[in-house]
Amino acid sequence: MTQYTITELAHEFDVTPRAIRFYEDQGLVAPSREGAGGLKRVFSGRDRTRLRLTLRGKRLGFTLSEIRTLLDLYDSPTDTLPQLQAFLDTVVRHREILERQRADLDATLEDLAQYEMQARELLALADARDAESADVKK
Structure with a gap:
């Protein structure tokens, strides 16, 4: 199972780690936590796909609420x-x-x-x- 760090995803999708954390707060991605105190975010292939679809939805003008609904349907x-x-x-x-x-x-x-x-x-x-x-x- 492939895993990604927040930095890897930020580089791949040309967004800031802060944006990814915001999407996490909005329930659009749900990385697991590792390391001391669970501070390190680990993103799965599912999270990567949801982030890709979130960014595509944003480019198309969908609201975060609409994106969340569509992602939930996807899952x-x-x-x-x-x-x-x-x-x-x-x-x-x-x-x-x-x-x-x-x-x-x-x-x-x-x-x-x-x-x-x-x-x-x-x-x-x-x-x-x-x-x-x-x-x-x-």
Whole structure:
């Protein structure tokens, strides 16, 4: 059975040990403890997978609560209908949020393109006036 230290996982996933400890506090990973006083965290392959899925969920914009729910589903038998329905509900809800955000981003990008075009036109007019003014002074 492969084991990992907090430092190894932090390097592998490019996160701080503090972030991993936070995820532990949130119940997303559950390392065992070794050494004097149980101070050394030892992460299993299961913890590594849960950390990977947690970080992926964060990148996708899931809340820690949603991630915990999905991870708990991952750990449980997958043939139960209520669990599958909960998973589907979470995914659908999150997809709807992302689609609204995408629509907002598209609208913002469209506005920015208009502002950019207007600014370029104003700069071109100013350059033309400056060129005319220089010609008149000659």
